[in-house]
Amino acid sequence: MGPEKLAALSRRVEAVGFLILGGFHTQPGHAGEGGDTGEGGDTGERFPRAGDGRVARTLILAGNAGPALWRAFRAAPEASDGAPDPLDRYTRRTLGAVAGASGLAVVFPFDRPWWPFQSWALAVGGFSQSPMGVLAHHRYGPWAGLRAAFVSGERFAAFAQDGTPGPCPACEEKPCIAACPAHALGPRGYDVPRCLAHLAATPGPACLSGCLARVACPWGMPYRQQEEQARFHMRAFTAWDTGSANKGT
Ligand code: B12
Ligand code: SF4
Ligand code: SF4
Incomplete structure (x- = not known):
């Protein structure tokens, strides 16, 4: 191709x-x-x-x-x-x-x-x-x-990549970590049960309009999800442990 x-x-x-x-x-x-x-x-x-x-x-x-x-x-x-x-x-x-x-x-x-x-x-x-x-x-x-x-099965023409790396290794402050109210992010990665427990225990958690850690990332702000879309994905995510999740983004 x-x-x-x-x-x-x-x-x-x-x-x-x-x-x-x-x-x-x-x-x-x-x-x-x-x-x-x-x-x-x-x-x-x-x-x-x-x-x-x-x-x-x-x-x-x-x-x-x-x-x-x-x-x-x-x-x-x-x-x-x-x-x-x-x-x-x-x-x-x-x-x-x-x-x-x-x-x-x-x-x-x-x-x-x-x-x-x-x-x-x-x-x-x-x-x-x-x-x-x-x-x-x-x-x-x-x-x-x-x-x-x-x-x-064919080798396509080369893809035009600009070679720019992802932002995390050079992001020194990592504001996503501090923004999580459940302290679910840390050196050992993302503690999914802790995040889900916070969402279940907090009445009307702010994260249901969009994960606050994701929102705190200064990269890609023009591409953030609007509230209706964020709520759709967060509803699907919180249904994960019921076995009926649609793990959208
Ligand atoms: C299972 C799964 C989950 C599980 C993770 C359970 C676990 N600890 O493994 C749960 C339900 C927790 C989850 C949550 C979320 N997920 Co998810 N998930 C998946 C899924 C379906 C499979 C992952 C997998 O096991 N792959 C198999 C392994 C072998 O593949 P791999 O690429 O080599 O492995 C990578 C992953 O395993 C990853 N990984 C390991 N642990 C975790 C934990 C989380 C939370 C995530 C996101 C990734 C991740 O690290 C590996 C190397 O990069 C993928 C889709 C897919 N097919 O990849 C989406 C996927 C990874 N999820 C995604 C997203 C966006 C989310 C959520 C943000 C959903 C939301 N609310 O919008 C949440 C994160 C929570 C939050 N705070 O908002 C996106 C990630 C997009 C991206 N830019 O990277 C994917 C690709 C789906 C998509 N359609 O885009 N997810
Ligand atoms: S704030 Fe954004 S760029 Fe920085 S570590 Fe978190 S996700 Fe990566
Ligand atoms: S949705 Fe995001 S900010 Fe909210 S508790 Fe989970 S990881 Fe933390």
């Missing part, structure tokens, strides 16, 4: 509210070469098969940041049909159609077993591991959702 086809893929993805975050070539020797089933997804070294059954040579990551996805989703039938996991279903329908039209295979972050989307984002570049578990991006801060990976 040359630059024109990549540009066409980008246009199709943007028309339904998403964006292309970048891509990378899988290296010879990665699992998926010669005989691997391509199933599963528990390490960054495993890849899905391309649509024609060939091993993956190129992986392209689609995501979202800023208001475009929420706008497109709110106008779609899934947003009001009352069935579970509306955003995941919107994503599968629209990006599944984009993959079909582009001759690519596609996998999603909500498919089980989990594919290693964050490892793939680190391979794409521009992201760093934040103290909150989410990856922070040099442009989008902690607000980039990872929504789909397109897979091809």
